[in-house]
Amino acid sequence: MSRLSSIFPAFSERLKGKDAASAAAPACGCGASKTPAELRAELGEERYRVLFEEATEYAHSSPLNAEKRDGTFICASCHQPLFDSSRKYNSGTGWPSFWEALPGAVGFKTDHKLIMPRTEYHCSRCGGHQGHVFDDGPQPTGQRFCNNGLALDFVPRDEQLPPLR
Numbered sequence: 001m002s003r004l005s006s007i008f009p010a011f012s013e014r015l016k017g018k019d020a021a022s023a024a025a026p027a028c029g030c031g032a033s034k035t036p037a038e039l040r041a042e043l044g045e046e047r048y049r050v051l052f053e054e055a056t057e058y059a060h061s062s063p064l065n066a067e068k069r070d071g072t073f074i075c076a077s078c079h080q081p082l083f084d085s086s087r088k089y090n091s092g093t094g095w096p097s098f099w100e101a102l103p104g105a106v107g108f109k110t111d112h113k114l115i116m117p118r119t120e121y122h123c124s125r126c127g128g129h130q131g132h133v134f135d136d137g138p139q140p141t142g143q144r145f146c147n148n149g150l151a152l153d154f155v156p157r158d159e160q161l162p163p164l165r
């Protein structure tokens, strides 16, 4: 467990939580049941580092900043839908930004990496890190979900969502 914790802190926290809550096996074939090597192979190094080592991509680097079509933003790791395009807005930060996540799609934890604590959020299904949420967003929520584009994929409304993985 110590090796896993050092490589994969967010992940092992989640595993501990699961153990405490229930001994039942996860219902899906996602995140928790894959090794870091398997996830790396599936996602590629850049996406892996954002999703499972909480790296942050460079501002203005994601093509999803300019994505304005109707559709759904899904977790790049397990494909769970996270945001609807109707909740996307241009925050001017250089990262894809949303004022609301789909119900139950993300979980939260406090991140103390910087001097000011920030609220990290991640995919509720696989635990993959997505970004940080701030309280300077537009109404009606006043929230700003600042998301790494590498942690998302976009599916236009007229295309079928990929199966969860």
Ligand SMILES: [Zn+2]
Pocket: 075, 076, 077, 078, 079, 080, 123, 124, 125, 126, 127, 128
């Ligand atoms: Zn996921």
